[in-house]
Amino acid sequence: MFKKIEKDSFYYGFPVALMTTKDSSMTDNITVISSNWSLDKSMIIGLSLHSKGFLNLKMVHEATFNLADDTIWENVERIANTTGNENLPDYKKEAGYKYCSDKFTLGELTKIAGERVGSVRIKECPIQIETTLVDKKIRNDFAIIEFEIKNIFVNEDILFDSTHIDVDKWSPLIYKFRAYTTANQALGTNFRFQEFKK
Ligand SMILES: Cc1cc2nc3c(=O)[nH]c(=O)nc-3n(C[C@H](O)[C@H](O)[C@H](O)COP(=O)(O)O)c2cc1C
Structure with a gap:
């Protein structure tokens, strides 16, 4: 049933x-x-119009x-009720959000300078994707935003060689009905699998 x-x-x-951006005074946020996906050289996200991002x-x-x-799920949760x-807005105050000018310190997250863009990378995140904004569509109080991927950095700890990810070593943090979980239970591979797996 x-x-x-x-x-x-x-x-x-x-x-x-963790999307990093800069404001016009070069302050990082x-x-x-969790509303994000990528296809070819594009990255698409859903983002609240009230966010500092x-x-x-x-x-x-x-x-x-x-x-x-x-x-790093606890680092993420430490900054979850904050906004830059x-x-x-009132609805966020009522929901218990607080202003935070420096989420890096609060979340114990480390900045690494960007290469093709000014927004910083976060050392504790094994995959970092640098992008530039291409297009946006406003839908009520959020936007669907498209970015072009300029650079992908991967921590050597999850690489098999210079181009292939060792998929068993990548445990993405998954937000499932507002609970943190991961997805690293191997079931099988697709017929077009191109990374590395023991
Ligand atoms: C795990 C998680 C996933 C979230 N996903 C989204 C999302 O996809 N889009 C969005 O606009 N807000 C999302 N939020 C809420 C924002 O993080 C929240 O509004 C935050 O205050 C925005 O920060 P900013 O105002 O400093 O940009 C998510 C929050 C958490 C904890």
């Missing part, structure tokens, strides 16, 4: 990315997101997507 249910949001399991992207069209693994936006 199936039951029809109603949900305002439906997070059935998405990878967690982290926006935790969105305000920053209106001014500086660059972002780095730092993909979190299962070892000083003018918190």
